[in-house]
Amino acid sequence: MNDPDVITAVKASYAEIHMDVPLDVIVRRGRRLRAQRRLPGLAGAAGTVTALALAVAALVPGSGGARAPGNGTGTGRLAAWTVVSQQDGGVRVALRGAYVRDVAGLQDKLRSDGIPARVARIGYLRPPLNVPGCHVFGDGPGGTSYSLWRKIFYGPHTGPQSIHAFWVYRSAIPHGLGVLVDIYYDGTFGLYLVKASPQCTGTEPSLGTGDSAGS
Amino acid sequence: MRRQGVSQEQADFAEFYQGARDDCLRTVLATVRDVDKAQDLVAEAFARAWASWRKVSRHPAPRAWVVRTALNLSVSSWRRHRRELPLTGHDAPAYGPAPSRVDAELAAVLQRLPARQRQVVALRIFLDLDTAHTAEVLGIAPGTVTAHLTRALTTLRTELAAHQSEGDRS
Numbered sequence: 001m002n003d004p005d006v007i008t009a010v011k012a013s014y015a016e017i018h019m020d021v022p023l024d025v026i027v028r029r030g031r032r033l034r035a036q037r038r039l040p041g042l043a044g045a046a047g048t049v050t051a052l053a054l055a056v057a058a059l060v061p062g063s064g065g066a067r068a069p070g071n072g073t074g075t076g077r078l079a080a081w082t083v084v085s086q087q088d089g090g091v092r093v094a095l096r097g098a099y100v101r102d103v104a105g106l107q108d109k110l111r112s113d114g115i116p117a118r119v120a121r122i123g124y125l126r127p128p129l130n131v132p133g134c135h136v137f138g139d140g141p142g143g144t145s146y147s148l149w150r151k152i153f154y155g156p157h158t159g160p161q162s163i164h165a166f167w168v169y170r171s172a173i174p175h176g177l178g179v180l181v182d183i184y185y186d187g188t189f190g191l192y193l194v195k196a197s198p199q200c201t202g203t204e205p206s207l208g209t210g211d212s213a214g215s
Numbered sequence: 216m217r218r219q220g221v222s223q224e225q226a227d228f229a230e231f232y233q234g235a236r237d238d239c240l241r242t243v244l245a246t247v248r249d250v251d252k253a254q255d256l257v258a259e260a261f262a263r264a265w266a267s268w269r270k271v272s273r274h275p276a277p278r279a280w281v282v283r284t285a286l287n288l289s290v291s292s293w294r295r296h297r298r299e300l301p302l303t304g305h306d307a308p309a310y311g312p313a314p315s316r317v318d319a320e321l322a323a324v325l326q327r328l329p330a331r332q333r334q335v336v337a338l339r340i341f342l343d344l345d346t347a348h349t350a351e352v353l354g355i356a357p358g359t360v361t362a363h364l365t366r367a368l369t370t371l372r373t374e375l376a377a378h379q380s381e382g383d384r385s
Contacts, residue, residue, distance in 0.1 A: 001379070006371045010340050013321040017244060019236035021258040023229055029258070030265030037266070184255075 029190075036163050081106045083113065086167075090155045091115065093181075094165040095189060103183055115170045116178030116201035118194060133199030136180060136192050144177070144193045152179065153191050163188045178203065227272060228265050235278045236261065238341045243285045245337035248326060252289075260284035278342050279352045286334070324374045332367035335360055 080102050084092045091113055093106070107119035120131055137144045154160070155169040166189065168179060178201030182190040196203045236257065244253040260281045264271045274280045325333060331353070338349045350357040 001372050001376050003368050003372070006368055006375060007340050009321060009375060010325065010336065010371070014241040014244070014341070017237065017241050017250070019240040019254060019257060021236075021254060021261075023232050026232060026258060026261045027225065027228070027265055029262035030268075033262060033266035 032160065032163075035159055083109050085113065088156060089171055090167045090169045092161075092165060092167050095183065096164065106181075110168070110179075110181075111202050113170070115168055116173065116196045116203040117168075117181065118178065118200050118202075119181045119183065121183050131180060131194075131200070133197065134180060135195040135197075135200070137177075137194065148172075148174070149191075149193060152193070166191060224268055224272075228268050231264075231272075231277060232261055235281065239278055239281045239285065242282050242337040242341040243289070245325060245333050245341070246286060246330065247289050253285075256285040256288050257281065259288055276342075276344065276348050276352075279338070279344055279348055282338065282342065283352045320378055321375070324371055324378075327374075328367050328370060331355075332363045332370075335363040336367045336371075339364060 080096050082094045083106070084094075086092055091110070093110070103119040103121055107117055110117035110119065118131065118134055151172040152169055153166060155167055155172065157167065161167065166181075173179065176196050178194045178196040180192040180194045180200075182192065184190070194200055198204065239260070240253055240257045243257050244250060247253050247256065263284055264277065264281050271277050271280050325336070328336070334353055335349060338344045338352060344352065346357045346360050350360045353360070
């Protein structure tokens, strides 16, 4: 067996390996990265200060209040996520990098705040179409509009907050819809709209809104 | 006018993605060994390529840029994850583990190679990079690339020949 034979054999053995992530998922993620780069430096600095404040608060026992630190894996560990109700009616969710494992805890917290939510770790940039029990809307034909998506996840803001934090404006969520938060391995996330259902969002389709529940 | 520029850019990127994605995935897979993880890393690397497309499209070897980015992500991901504790209770991926699609015997031989040799083999075989570009991607000297490739091919040839002769005897 000579070198070209070896090379041919190696190539042939990987011939059935194919990348199955659709182009539009890549492009969407790339756009998000571009948008994050455009955030003004001042906003970035303010975000860092806020994140530090949240992280420190999460380390201090009894500092909960409106905050709900997740991933209670013991002392000395920063919270994996914080959920903070805002005065403008939105909820701000901050994730802390790759420590976000307690997705069930975050999901429970969002639901208790009246948000029909599903939180999952589907896998980085996977099309989140196969979330068990969920019907995920795309943004193309048959999907939901981008303006609705913006109302729910941006509210009065003009763009994303950071790669590790987002808002949810529950009053903008129409009846029958819910939100899917797909947390990637590095603590960033994807935000999608889903059909509300007991299996997916823990809510009845006709009751999928809510300023009513939670704190 | 600007919209036209953007759609042309996106068309260029789409063409690049369609043509390069499988080779980049195979190259990264040969290094990280896990299909799902390799897909994640390569997807993120392509997303970053699109985010910086004006720069990447002018790169002398855009595929190598993607693979380098994916391998860098792999290293930083490993650095973070080694500090984590696995917790249960979260949603598992809906599609389950990927089926083994790589020839098991050959994959085993390849995986037994030292990491650097695997990387060199993958870049040379799947991306068809020359010695200079392989050296640039891996940040090593061209002579080192040649040495790693020679050793890797010798090992692969010996082990595959041994497997073949075992198969012939049985």
